[in-house]
Amino acid sequence: MIVRSVQDIIGTDRDIRGDSWASRRLLVAKDSVPFSLNETTVEAGTELQLWYKHHIESNYVVEGEGSVKNLDSGESFPLKPGTCYTLDQHDRHIVKATTRLKFVCVFHPPLTGQEKHDEDGSYLPATEHEGESS
Template structure:
């Protein structure tokens, strides 16, 4: 059984802070459960280019508001508490928090290793052990 508290993650190596988001990684690949779980703050007034070409991400908003804009067709989805979206088609998109910080819970498959940040394409790299799998 794994039990973790957010307060014990904040300020550690599993608390990844960037100019547009802050992701507290609660479950990682090394935990061996097949997915990772993050408690993430999308910072108010920011826009992040994201393209998870190597991962499937499910996102559940628990606080704040924002939007997801799918780049391929310009569709914009309003995100507010109680909204869930899944990037099951590896959609390249912009994620924006609007009037205040937006807090979301994110699940990734395959699991993240812990220190990932978006590359120039907006992707997280695939873990070397999964390349060619």
């Protein structure tokens, strides 16, 4: 059984941060489960263009408001607590945070915990970045 809290992760190599977001990696590939689990926050006014070409991601909004836009279809969807969206087709998308957003995020295959977004907003497959640090 794995038991860990966000407080256990703050300030460790599982506490990954960008200019306007933070992702706390509760479960990663080395935990030997078939998915990873993150608590991610995106600050108000942030717009992130993302494209997980090598992962399926599902996000559950627990705090805040914003929107997610599918760049291929042009559809935009409001985000608020209780909303879940899943990028089941490796969808290119934009997340906009009207207020501070907090998500619970699941990735398959699991993240190593040290991924960095590349120029198109995606993460490299695990075999292409293992050992990298953020």
